[in-house]
Amino acid sequence: MIVLYLADNPQQEAMIDRGFWGNWAIPAILFLVAAFAILLLVLMLRGGSLQKTEIPAPYV
Amino acid sequence: MLNLIADGMQAYNQVGLLIGALICLAIGCFFFGYSLYQRAHAFRAMGTIIGVICNDGMFRPVYRYASPDGQAHVAKSQINSSWVRGKETGRVVPLIISAGNPAEAQEANSYLLDIVGLVFFACGIWLGYIALTSYPITLMTWIMALALIIFLAERGYRTFIPKAQRPSFAEWRQKLKTRQTTPIDLADVKPIEQILAGPDWRQTQLRKLKIAAPVFALFAVILVCVGIYQSMKLARLESTGLRADGEVVRLQRESSDDGGSVYYVVVRFRTEKNVSIEFKDKVGGNPPSHRRETK
Numbered sequence: 001m002i003v004l005y006l007a008d009n010p011q012q013e014a015m016i017d018r019g020f021w022g023n024w025a026i027p028a029i030l031f032l033v034a035a036f037a038i039l040l041l042v043l044m045l046r047g048g049s050l051q052k053t054e055i056p057a058p059y060v
Numbered sequence: 061m062l063n064l065i066a067d068g069m070q071a072y073n074q075v076g077l078l079i080g081a082l083i084c085l086a087i088g089c090f091f092f093g094y095s096l097y098q099r100a101h102a103f104r105a106m107g108t109i110i111g112v113i114c115n116d117g118m119f120r121p122v123y124r125y126a127s128p129d130g131q132a133h134v135a136k137s138q139i140n141s142s143w144v145r146g147k148e149t150g151r152v153v154p155l156i157i158s159a160g161n162p163a164e165a166q167e168a169n170s171y172l173l174d175i176v177g178l179v180f181f182a183c184g185i186w187l188g189y190i191a192l193t194s195y196p197i198t199l200m201t202w203i204m205a206l207a208l209i210i211f212l213a214e215r216g217y218r219t220f221i222p223k224a225q226r227p228s229f230a231e232w233r234q235k236l237k238t239r240q241t242t243p244i245d246l247a248d249v250k251p252i253e254q255i256l257a258g259p260d261w262r263q264t265q266l267r268k269l270k271i272a273a274p275v276f277a278l279f280a281v282i283l284v285c286v287g288i289y290q291s292m293k294l295a296r297l298e299s300t301g302l303r304a305d306g307e308v309v310r311l312q313r314e315s316s317d318d319g320g321s322v323y324y325v326v327v328r329f330r331t332e333k334n335v336s337i338e339f340k341d342k343v344g345g346n347p348p349s350h351r352r353e354t355k
Contacts, residue, residue: 001307026343
């Protein structure tokens with residue numbers, strides 16, 4: 001396996017090099033879950049405000 | 061002896077994963093197959109939402125539609141949810157009506173069942189892949205599979221209703237038919253607008269929102285902060301870091317939050333100054349993602 005490390009601090013700053021997709025998978029998953037949480041939050045707030053202020057008019 | 065216990069635990073994990081995979085695949089096939097069957101065999105018509113049946117905060121739309129012979133029918137949706145949008149009274153929707161039961165329908169443009177089925181199917185494939193690629197299939201696997209099947213069969217037998225109390229197939233079908241042909245009580249059907257305008261509903265929703273919104277916001281902020289920190293660290297490593305050959309020297313077992321075990325690989329490598337460094341990888345797993353190896 002390939003190890004990726006910082007020359008000035010190899011003990012603390014080293015990781016297994018899993019390639020581009022493998023290395024960036026964790027930050028990407030974190031951002032995706034955060035985006036999902038934000039989406040749910042927005043939907044909740046929109047739903048809450050919709051119910052507070054207006055009731056959808058029935059279709060004719 | 062220790063090897064036997066370790067092999068047994070490994071086989072137990074493997075068989076457990078395989079059983080989980082089979083259950084997920086079965087659920088996925090059921091949902092997806094049912095949806096496909098409905099789409100192939102049910103008849104289609106345009107319907108109008110006349111209201112919803114509200115039960116514990118869940119809304120089940122009720123439709124009025126005309127069958128091909130011109131007769132008017134009322135059908136309730138097979139799916140209920142707390143989702144408000146799309147359930148407006150008077151809204152015209154394309155329907156798929158169950159061939160065996162004209163009182164049940166689902167919206168033709170709803171793919172919820174298909175998605176749920178596909179998610180379960182994908183989980184089943186993933187679990188099966190892990191079970192078959194992360195562990196070797198040994199004699200212990202077969203012994204453990206047999207033992208688990210006997211255990212599950214015994215448990216299943218215990219939960220069965222005794223034969224004397226068990227309804228016959230004809231009784232069961234009759235019961236199902238009665239349930240299916242029970243007409244919808246229109247007194248339970250109310251316009252969603254009326255329910256949403258009620259003070260109880262509004263207060264409940266606002267109370268839920270006051271609790272849930274800050275939790276979601278905090279969760280999202282924490283995730284974004286951790287994501288940014290990880291990204292910066294990784295970007296620095298990728299831009300200024302060096303690469304070297306490494307080898308797995310051992311697996312470090314740690315207890316996980318759910319009481320199980322997580323394995324982390326400990327890797328050894330030599331820096332450009334020929335200094336030997338060992339570090340524990342930050343990504344753990346069970347089964348372990350690597351085995352001990354030689355360079």
